């Protein structure tokens with residue numbers, strides 16, 4: 001049987017050779033053939049050269065190189081489309097995903113699970129900022145969509161062939177593979193692991209990228225945020241009635257005059273904020289419909305060795 005391993009890489013020159021050696025060591029005595037595919041997602045360091053030198057030494061290793069950075073989700077899609085394996089493992093290039101877990105993932109797959117998720121229960125030495133941005137990412141994505149992704153369940157997964165065949169034909173422009181996998185409904189399980197620190201280089205997931213991925217997840221799986229406008233409308237209505245009652249009370253019961261400008265100011269600013277917020281949300285969905293309607297491919301390939 002063949003196991004494909006797909007590894008998206010953005011500026012990972014310092015990690016790739018070590019990952020390759022670790023993978024060869026851990027897969028060689030498991031009795032599977034390894035179909036390793038590196039996807040170079042527009043790296044500007046020596047990543048592509050490192051990948052090419054591995055491919056020259058080992059004729060079985062393949063690579064796909066994009067013309068520019070198209071994002072990790074697009075790189076994973078390219079890998080899934082190229083993979084020939086009976087099962088496919090997606091993992092990061094930075095050695096944060098322990099190769100020692102692969103035998104366990106394969107065991108679970110052989111027990112009959114189509115999707116074997118991994119869940120990072122702890123990351124050694126993680127920064128306070130990274131930890132909290134990750135917690136908030138899962139919290140908001142889960143709260144605002146109908147899908148439920150556990151905290152720490154990222155893209156380190158094993159997928160059976162049936163799952164890969166469904167995902168690789170998905171045509172949505174804003175890909176959120178974790179969400180799509182839940183949506184397929186295939187039988188899944190999960191194994192926990194402790195992630196180590198990145199071996200070399202810096203994280204590619206800045207706050208803006210995390211925010212964009214979360215927004216892609218939310219907007220491609222739910223129209224719930226659109227309903228926020230209705231909730232805001234009810235809140236506005238409540239505030240208006242309360243204010244009206246207050247005005248009537250102080251005018252008729254206390255015979256007092258109230259400073260009119262303060263109420264006008266508060267009302268204008270609060271209503272303005274709500275309208276802008278809802279318009280912004282509508283814009284997000286509209287923008288996505290706009291991009292999807294163009295039907296552009298997810299990535300452009302500049303070179304491969306197959």
Ligand code: UDP
Pocket residue numbers: 007008009010011012041069070071072075091092093094096202203204205
């Ligand atoms: N990556 C990619 N394209 C991107 C961002 C990231 O191919 O635009 C790759 C990156 O090289 C790594 C994986 O996706 O192999 C996960 O990225 P990273 O380790 O920076 O994310 P983190 O683990 O910090 O969330």
Ligand code: MG
Pocket residue numbers: 092094096198203
């Ligand atoms: Mg990482």
